[in-house]
Amino acid sequence: MSQDSLSDSTLVRGYVDGDAEAHTAVDGWIHSAASSFRRRLARSWEDLLQDLHLEVFRLLRDRKFEGGSSLKTYVWRVVQHTCLDYCRAQARNREDEMGDPDALDRLGSRSAHQGARAADRDLLLRVLEEVGDDCRRLWRMVTEGWSYREMSEELGATAGALRVRVLRCRKKALEVRDRLLRNKGPGSDA
Amino acid sequence: MNEIDNSTPMDHTAVIERLPWLVNGTLDTEEGQRVREHLEACESCRTELRATRDGFDVFDAHLPTEVLLSHAWGEDTGWPRETVERHLASCPRCAEELEMVEEGRERLNAPSPFDPPRDLPFPPPRASTGNAWRYAAWAATVLLVIGLGGWWNTWHSTREEGDRLAQQRIALEAEVERLKLDNEMTQDQVAELEKSAAQLRQDLQDAQVDLQVAETRPRNIESEPAVPMLSAAVLTLSASTTRGNEESVQIPENAWLPVSLVPPSGWGPEDGPFLVRLLGSESPPLKTSRDDQGYLNVILPQEVIPVGEVTLEVEARSGETQTYRFVRSLD
Numbered sequence: 001m002s003q004d005s006l007s008d009s010t011l012v013r014g015y016v017d018g019d020a021e022a023h024t025a026v027d028g029w030i031h032s033a034a035s036s037f038r039r040r041l042a043r044s045w046e047d048l049l050q051d052l053h054l055e056v057f058r059l060l061r062d063r064k065f066e067g068g069s070s071l072k073t074y075v076w077r078v079v080q081h082t083c084l085d086y087c088r089a090q091a092r093n094r095e096d097e098m099g100d101p102d103a104l105d106r107l108g109s110r111s112a113h114q115g116a117r118a119a120d121r122d123l124l125l126r127v128l129e130e131v132g133d134d135c136r137r138l139w140r141m142v143t144e145g146w147s148y149r150e151m152s153e154e155l156g157a158t159a160g161a162l163r164v165r166v167l168r169c170r171k172k173a174l175e176v177r178d179r180l181l182r183n184k185g186p187g188s189d190a
Numbered sequence: 191m192n193e194i195d196n197s198t199p200m201d202h203t204a205v206i207e208r209l210p211w212l213v214n215g216t217l218d219t220e221e222g223q224r225v226r227e228h229l230e231a232c233e234s235c236r237t238e239l240r241a242t243r244d245g246f247d248v249f250d251a252h253l254p255t256e257v258l259l260s261h262a263w264g265e266d267t268g269w270p271r272e273t274v275e276r277h278l279a280s281c282p283r284c285a286e287e288l289e290m291v292e293e294g295r296e297r298l299n300a301p302s303p304f305d306p307p308r309d310l311p312f313p314p315p316r317a318s319t320g321n322a323w324r325y326a327a328w329a330a331t332v333l334l335v336i337g338l339g340g341w342w343n344t345w346h347s348t349r350e351e352g353d354r355l356a357q358q359r360i361a362l363e364a365e366v367e368r369l370k371l372d373n374e375m376t377q378d379q380v381a382e383l384e385k386s387a388a389q390l391r392q393d394l395q396d397a398q399v400d401l402q403v404a405e406t407r408p409r410n411i412e413s414e415p416a417v418p419m420l421s422a423a424v425l426t427l428s429a430s431t432t433r434g435n436e437e438s439v440q441i442p443e444n445a446w447l448p449v450s451l452v453p454p455s456g457w458g459p460e461d462g463p464f465l466v467r468l469l470g471s472e473s474p475p476l477k478t479s480r481d482d483q484g485y486l487n488v489i490l491p492q493e494v495i496p497v498g499e500v501t502l503e504v505e506a507r508s509g510e511t512q513t514y515r516f517v518r519s520l521d
Contacts, residue, residue, distance in 0.1 A: 032294075032297050033294055033297065033298070034294070035294070036290045036293040036297070039428070040286075042426050043437070072298065073298065076294070076295070076298045077259065077263075080259055081256070081259060083294075084258065084259065084291070085255055091283070121252075121253075121254055122273065124248050124251035125277050126273070127248050128248065128251060128277070128280070129276060133280065135249075136249065136280055139210075139245070139249035141433075142210045142211070143214065143249055143250045144433055144434045145215070145433060146214075146216065146433055147211060147216035147217075148211050148216070150216075163207035164207065167207050167210075170210070170241065170242060170245035171241075173245060173248045174244060174245065174248070177244075
């Protein structure tokens with residue numbers, strides 16, 4: 001075992017046992033690693049730090065650190081992963097607040113393809129590549145919460161023409177998705 | 191202006207075309223109500239609603255967290271590199287996340303003041319680089335002299351004497367290597383300490399900025415004793431914030447709102463002073479400059495901030511402007 005890993009194992013033990021020096025070191029790393037997310041998560045910063053400390057403590061206590069990298073690198077990676085997930089969860093919450101999803105669920109729940117969101121995200125990205133820049137731009141505005149009137153002003157198109165373009169893009173995207181799913185086939189890795 | 195006739199029921203086409211904005215919650219109240227009423231009674235349009243929500247899943251797809259992290263760390267993501275890069279080129283959200291990860295990763299390589307001391311023993315500071323090299327130079331000189339002596343002796347003296355000198359040479363070579371090794375460790379350590387010192391200087395600067403910000407609060411409160419500063423953290427605004435993602439803030443009555451604006455990357459200190467205007471307000475512009483961290487800081491009294499979307503316009507000395515938005519929600 002190298003000197004560094006010896007030092008790391010001492011730190012891990014110290015951190016879990018509540019040693020002040022080990023906490024100073026690891027907590028300092030957590031703070032440094034998360035600092036690039038501070039601007040984005042300004043309002044949740046203190047909550048996030050608490051979550052990060054808890055997550056790192058939990059992982060070290062449960063001996064998830066196996067020494068494949070230095071402890072510092074491991075902590076960095078855990079912190080960045082947690083921060084990214086935090087940012088994404090916040091974005092999802094904002095999106096879910098937009099259109100009263102409960103009411104929409106009553107009218108029409110999401111289709112069976114919704115599972116593709118997590119499992120086949122590479123497939124969804126391939127769909128995005130095929131639909132083209134214009135459709136991606138239009139729909140990015142929709143997913144970001146622009147109204148069709150704001151979009152028509154911004155893009156210099158009539159509201160009616162804009163709505164038709166957005167509808168066509170959606171149809172095209174779902175056609176591509178269905179074709180790719182068919183080509184992939186059940187249980188295929190292609 | 192509403193383009194549809196409110197007195198007649200909406201037809202299928204009109205409903206289906208509006209579904210994306212029903213889902214994103216931006217239809218007018220009345221328009222949304224009419225679409226919902228149609229959906230309650232129309233199975234085919236409900237099918238279209240499901241397809242619309244699937245459309246959101248497709249168009250709001252992003253790189254998985256682990257793929258983004260692995261890409262930023264230069265590791266194999268398990269995905270074709272061109273797929274990842276094409277998505278990053280067309281997705282501002284993933285591109286922004288990648289930037290944050292890369293910025294954070296750069297900090298990993300800088301020694302942290304929190305790093306624990308290394309377990310490896312290294313020479314005390316007095317064994318400085320110069321002395322170590324001096325020893326090495328002396329040893330090398332002695333080695334050369336003895337080496338020449340050895341050559342001379344093997345030529346002129348006995349074989350036994352030559353062997354003895356050769357052994358001395360081996361011992362001296364080992365001593366030279368040891369001194370060089372010590373010297374390298376010292377240089378590494380010096381470099382590490384210099385980096386730590388640089389990091390500490392940066393942290394000190396950050397702390398000084400925090401102190402300056404903190405010091406402005408009591409002064410403002412002193413000058414306006416009846417006006418409490420908003421206790422929440424400073425509102426930090428970026429010009430790249432996309433519509434719908436604006437920060438939302440509540441401001442208690444009689445409070446002040448400290449705001450930090452992130453200037454465009456092309457604006458330097460020389461572009462200041464900067465004038466900050468609250469669009470739609472009669473209040474005079476506020477003058478500000480970049481602070482040590484590059485932010486433009488202003489403090490807005492709540493009575494000039496309207497409820498709803500608020501737009502701040504910053505004008506550089508050149509006349510170039512940049513706008514920032516946030517939302518003031520109901521108190």
